[in-house]
Amino acid sequence: MLSINPWIGRIFKIFSIFSFLLIFAILIIIGRVGPASSYEFSIYDAYPWFFWVLLLSALMCGQLVILGSVIARPAKNYWYFGLGAILLVNAILLFMPIIRGYYSYGWFDVLTHIGYMQDILRTSGIGENFYPAAHLLGVTVHLFSGLSLPSVTLTLPLVFSFFFMLSLYFLGKTIFQTKTELLILVLVSTLLLWGNGQLAFVPNAQAFFLVPLILYLAFKMYYGVNNIKYQFLLLLMSFLLVFYHPLVTIMVIIILALMQIMLYIQEKSEKKTSKKVNYLYSIFFILTIFSLWSTYIAMATYVMKPIISRIFGDENVQSELQKNMDLISQVNVDPLYLIKLILNVWGKSILLGIFSLLCIVLILRSMKNQTTKPKFYLGVSVMGFLLFFILSIFMLVSNASFGFGRIYAFANLFSLIVIPSGIYLFVYKNPESNPPAGKQVIKLLGVFLIFFCLTYFATFNLYYSPIIKQPNEQVPASNYFGMSTFFSFRDDSLPVFELGVVSSRFYDAIYGYSAPRWNIYFNNKNMIPPNHFGYQNETLSGIFINKSKYVLVNDKQRRLNPYMNPEFEDKWSFTPTDFERIKSDPKIHQVYTNKDLEIFMLPGSQ
Numbered sequence: 001m002l003s004i005n006p007w008i009g010r011i012f013k014i015f016s017i018f019s020f021l022l023i024f025a026i027l028i029i030i031g032r033v034g035p036a037s038s039y040e041f042s043i044y045d046a047y048p049w050f051f052w053v054l055l056l057s058a059l060m061c062g063q064l065v066i067l068g069s070v071i072a073r074p075a076k077n078y079w080y081f082g083l084g085a086i087l088l089v090n091a092i093l094l095f096m097p098i099i100r101g102y103y104s105y106g107w108f109d110v111l112t113h114i115g116y117m118q119d120i121l122r123t124s125g126i127g128e129n130f131y132p133a134a135h136l137l138g139v140t141v142h143l144f145s146g147l148s149l150p151s152v153t154l155t156l157p158l159v160f161s162f163f164f165m166l167s168l169y170f171l172g173k174t175i176f177q178t179k180t181e182l183l184i185l186v187l188v189s190t191l192l193l194w195g196n197g198q199l200a201f202v203p204n205a206q207a208f209f210l211v212p213l214i215l216y217l218a219f220k221m222y223y224g225v226n227n228i229k230y231q232f233l234l235l236l237m238s239f240l241l242v243f244y245h246p247l248v249t250i251m252v253i254i255i256l257a258l259m260q261i262m263l264y265i266q267e268k269s270e271k272k273t274s275k276k277v278n279y280l281y282s283i284f285f286i287l288t289i290f291s292l293w294s295t296y297i298a299m300a301t302y303v304m305k306p307i308i309s310r311i312f313g314d315e316n317v318q319s320e321l322q323k324n325m326d327l328i329s330q331v332n333v334d335p336l337y338l339i340k341l342i343l344n345v346w347g348k349s350i351l352l353g354i355f356s357l358l359c360i361v362l363i364l365r366s367m368k369n370q371t372t373k374p375k376f377y378l379g380v381s382v383m384g385f386l387l388f389f390i391l392s393i394f395m396l397v398s399n400a401s402f403g404f405g406r407i408y409a410f411a412n413l414f415s416l417i418v419i420p421s422g423i424y425l426f427v428y429k430n431p432e433s434n435p436p437a438g439k440q441v442i443k444l445l446g447v448f449l450i451f452f453c454l455t456y457f458a459t460f461n462l463y464y465s466p467i468i469k470q471p472n473e474q475v476p477a478s479n480y481f482g483m484s485t486f487f488s489f490r491d492d493s494l495p496v497f498e499l500g501v502v503s504s505r506f507y508d509a510i511y512g513y514s515a516p517r518w519n520i521y522f523n524n525k526n527m528i529p530p531n532h533f534g535y536q537n538e539t540l541s542g543i544f545i546n547k548s549k550y551v552l553v554n555d556k557q558r559r560l561n562p563y564m565n566p567e568f569e570d571k572w573s574f575t576p577t578d579f580e581r582i583k584s585d586p587k588i589h590q591v592y593t594n595k596d597l598e599i600f601m602l603p604g605s606q
Contacts, residue, residue: 008072012065016081019061022054023088029054030092035101038595039476039555041563042465043096052459055089059455062086066187067448070180070427071440079183086190087162093462094158094198103477104150106200108505111475113201114149115508115515117142127514133243134203150480150509153201160209161198165189167212168416174219175377176420180427184420187451192458193348193412199463200473207244208409213237214252218259222277222376234282242289249290251410255384256283262379269374337567345468348457349408355450356385356415359422366425378421384414423447466564471556479554482597484510486552492518494601496550497529499574500557501597531573533582545587548604553579555596 029051040046065082097105104110116135119127121142126132138152147155172185192198197205217234221227242249256279263277333341343350360382367374392408427443464470483506490496496503496519504522507515521527529551534541558579561572582588582600592599 008068008074009076009078012068012074012078012081015061015065015068016078016085019058019065019082019085020088022058022061023085023092026051026054026058026089026092030099035099036474036476038478039472039474040100041472041556041559042467043100043463043472043474044460044465044467046100055092056456056459058085058089059459060452062089063187063448063451063455066183067444067451070183071444073179079186083186083190087165090161090190090192091158093192093459094161096463097154097199097474100474102154102474103480104153104475104509106153106202106473107475107502110153110201110473111502111505111509112513113138113203114153115505115511115513117149117152118509118512119514122512123514131203131207131243131245133240134201134206134245138201150475157197157199157201157205160206161192161194164209164212167210167216171212171216171219171417172420174216174223175375175417178424181420181424184423185416188416188419191348191451191454192462193352193454194409195458195461196464196473197409203245204247204406207241207248208413210237210241210244211248211252211255211410211413214241215255218256218279218282219377221279222259227277231281235285238282238286239289242286242293246290247406249286251388251407253283253286253290254387255380255410256286258383258387259380262376262383265379266374266376341469343457344461348454348461349405349412351450351453351457352412352415353389353408356411356418356422359415359418359426360385362422362425363418377417381414381417381421385411385418388414469564471560471564476596478594478596479506480509482592482594482599483507486550486592486599487511490550494548494550495519495527496552497527498552499529500554500560501552503552532575532578535578535581545585545602546604547602549602551582551588551600551602553582553598553600 029047033047036046044052062082062085065085066079069077069079069082092099104114113135116129116132117138119129120132120135120139126136129135138149138156141147141156142149142152145152168189169182169186172182172189176182176185194205194208197208214234214237217230217237220230221234224230238252241252260279260283263279363378363382388407388411392404392411395404395407426447427440460467464472479501483501483503487507487510504517504520507517507520511517530537530540530544534544557574558576561569561574562576565572583590583598587602589601589603590598591601
């Protein structure tokens with residue numbers, strides 16, 4: 001431990017004041033830049049490069065104050081200042097869609113979830129809603145606050161993100177015996193590791209952010225005094241979770257099963273009866289409610305069918321890994337370019353996974369050498385990480401019906417518990433001894449470097465952008481109002497072809513998911529215009545133009561290839577020239593336009 005002297009406190013105060021001054025400068029830049037005036041592919045390009053340098057610097061100052069408190073262990077809680085700076089920067093990052101003036105955030109599922117909320121408002125019932133909890137919460141906030149439904153979808157994810165961090169803090173207070181581990185948990189839990197899930201209104205993400213609270217209640221049953229109280233609260237939360245999302249519910253059942261297995265292992269290894277805790281009641285309760293909620297049967301069939309087909313060797317069912325490899329094989333990419341892209345997309349997940357595995361090795365070695373006593377929470381966390389890690393790899397190579405990252409997120413969740421214990425063992429080696437302060441500083445500088453890399457990747461992976469080859473999820477108001485006008489005045493008998501605009505999603509958001517519709521189809525690839533609108537092929541162009549239809553094009557699609565894929569120009573399916581040509585084609589009529597959305601009508605040969 002470093003000797004405590006007045007300079008230690010002054011250093012913490014200097015770093016804290018500096019971080020808040022940086023935040024003040026960040027706010028000035030935000031005020032001078034102002035909101036977005038149209039669709040922007042990257043929120044990172046909206047601000048100058050030094051804005052992001054200031055932002056990362058403020059985060060690092062806050063992290064240094066917390067890590068410094070780990071070494072110096074001052075009598076005063078200076079780490080509060082570091083945490084305050086980090087939370088303020090996180091708030092700025094998470095509030096960016098609101099700061100930039102986005103109408104809503106999320107082109108696909110979010111619009112449909114707005115539709116589910118429209119159904120509840122229109123019918124006063126949930127109908128055939130698969131997971132109504134998130135939508136009922138959104139409607140409640142809408143009715144009590146007066147916020148529009150798109151505004152609700154911008155606000156609620158931020159509440160869940162900060163609730164997630166708070167729940168992890170109380171979880172750490174329950175399971176960790178040292179302040180060092182708790183401070184490291186505080187540090188790692190404030191990293192924005194969950195990407196788009198922290199920004200978009202999706203039930204899967206909201207349910208996932210409730211899992212730390214469930215873990216807190218489950219561990220309180222083991223470590224607490226009044227087990228019945230926490231058992232009741234756990235059952236209540238489990239009941240709510242079933243109506244939030246099926247996948248997260250299944251993962252929680254697995255976690256509680258791991259806890260029950262760990263109890264059994266403890267009893268056998270210690271040859272004595274452990275605490276009178278039983279997670280089987282909670283597991284049985286969740287399974288019962290899950291089974292009664294019959295809407296999950298069809299969803300489970302949809303998800304499991306391709307997985308089972310893949311296991312039995314059906315080559316027509318592609319895995320997520322295979323799909324990505326096929327996509328890469330279609331273009332000639334430089335190996336260094338590919339490595340950079342992999343790091344940009346999966347850098348934080350890869351680094352966090354490797355870091356977690358190293359910490360698990362330290363924990364298991366310490367247990368083997370009897371330096372550390374086996375602990376219930378460590379056993380559950382190590383088993384949880386390894387199980388979900390292996391399961392996510394299996395899903396990567398066997399399934400493409402949903403992203404393997406949804407399961408890997410649970411491995412990352414347990415890594416937040418494993419990493420503090422691993423770092424504690426790495427820095428102090430033997431908890432009973434006091435190693436030289438110099439060695440502690442060197443080790444913690446290495447830990448800080450890892451945290452900096454995680455912070456960097458998490459920050460520039462938070463929003464979709466050309467950095468990860470995904471266009472920004474910003475939905476401008478012009479798209480909403482333009483599509484509303486289109487639906488009000490269109491000829492329902494004509495098919496709708498679209499580029500950039502997903503008409504079925506906007507129809508959901510404007511009229512409701514269950515509203516009757518004509519010539520509006522979900523995920524219909526036949527409703528996408530042919531490449532280059534068929535202009536490169538006179539026969540194809542004739543077939544496309546000579547049949548009556550609408551064609552919808554927005555600014556996102558017009559600028560997509562030049563902005564997102566400038567290095568693959570020979571692979572572009574549409575070029576700026578194509579969009580200019582369709583506007584000047586005498587056979588095609590432009591019936592609506594605003595600064596973002598253009599609607600064309602092809603009258604056909606009649």
